[in-house]
Amino acid sequence: MLAIEAVGLSKQYGQRIGVTGLNMEVRQGEIFGFIGPNGAGKSTTIRMLMQLIHPTSGSLQVLGEAQDREKPELRKRIGYLPSEVMLYPQMTGKQALELTARAYGRRLKDTPAMNYAERLQWNPDLKMKSYSLGNRKKLGIILSLLHQPELLILDEPTSGLDPLIQRELFQLLSELNRQEGMTIFFSTHVLSEVEKLCERVAFIKEGQLLRVNRLEELSSGRTHRVSVQFDTPGDQRETLPLKELDAQIQFDGIYHTLEASGPKLSSLLAALSGLPVQDLEIRRPTLEELFMDDYRARNEEGEEA
Numbered sequence: 001m002l003a004i005e006a007v008g009l010s011k012q013y014g015q016r017i018g019v020t021g022l023n024m025e026v027r028q029g030e031i032f033g034f035i036g037p038n039g040a041g042k043s044t045t046i047r048m049l050m051q052l053i054h055p056t057s058g059s060l061q062v063l064g065e066a067q068d069r070e071k072p073e074l075r076k077r078i079g080y081l082p083s084e085v086m087l088y089p090q091m092t093g094k095q096a097l098e099l100t101a102r103a104y105g106r107r108l109k110d111t112p113a114m115n116y117a118e119r120l121q122w123n124p125d126l127k128m129k130s131y132s133l134g135n136r137k138k139l140g141i142i143l144s145l146l147h148q149p150e151l152l153i154l155d156e157p158t159s160g161l162d163p164l165i166q167r168e169l170f171q172l173l174s175e176l177n178r179q180e181g182m183t184i185f186f187s188t189h190v191l192s193e194v195e196k197l198c199e200r201v202a203f204i205k206e207g208q209l210l211r212v213n214r215l216e217e218l219s220s221g222r223t224h225r226v227s228v229q230f231d232t233p234g235d236q237r238e239t240l241p242l243k244e245l246d247a248q249i250q251f252d253g254i255y256h257t258l259e260a261s262g263p264k265l266s267s268l269l270a271a272l273s274g275l276p277v278q279d280l281e282i283r284r285p286t287l288e289e290l291f292m293d294d295y296r297a298r299n300e301e302g303e304e305a
């Protein structure tokens, strides 16, 4: 069974596109990254997953059930962290947990909530109005996990959390995934976060899903980037035989950057060793660069078409 299956999913806000023609499958038991810049359509997709808004067209199945009408039983199987956590200002954090536990027919002490509170270094005794952004986020995370859902949907879970707490959160999420088989749908605009956690990533931009990749496919490619500065300053692409090494060579004002994969890397380095090199760096492209290359390639294809 798939945890999420969207087919031709679209949401239009009047003239404005939220998402359009989204096809996406999330398997049970995977950690799935949902990446895109601001305004890409991430929250719109998540709100449809949570039935907070309804699609203009297309279909959506969550945990094997069609999202076509109110299904309270299905809601209980899902945990949801919204991008903004808003709660009654006079209530303490602990009271909010107790209230939510009761709504799921449980007692707070029978849930893992206080254990998570400790791990995330969150103080349950303060009034909601006095929590900082990060502390509201922590509460939201604990609330989303309190009923031990099968599917966890997180909308920008790390904003406002300091790096140590982020690390603890990632640790907790991977434990829940490994030990309890929890499916996690993780939405963010920070690419480096998905590198740490997710098996597959979907890239969304301007309401359209660009592609879904296994992280391995993206990051284990054997392509290297070689950035070179020559003794003579300025653009050397016409004066040195560089285009023979990589026709797409880039120049940023100081460094010339060439790409090479597999056996081409050693011939590139051999060729460079005969040139007046002052500085050189070799590295694998980051996920962000791979992602942006894909954007550009597709945009160029679109312009030519």
Ligand SMILES: Nc1ncnc2c1ncn2[C@@H]1O[C@H](COP(=O)(O)OP(=O)(O)OP(=O)(O)O)[C@@H](O)[C@H]1O
Pocket (backbone or CB within 6 Å): 013, 016, 017, 018, 019, 036, 037, 038, 039, 040, 041, 042, 043, 044, 045, 083, 189
């Ligand atoms: N209630 C609304 N009414 C009109 N337009 C909306 C509404 N909500 C979202 N949009 C528009 O839909 C598009 C997608 O927005 P959405 O909030 O889903 O993006 P996002 O990827 O979650 O961005 P962010 O990271 O900034 O939250 C944007 O152009 C946005 O302006």
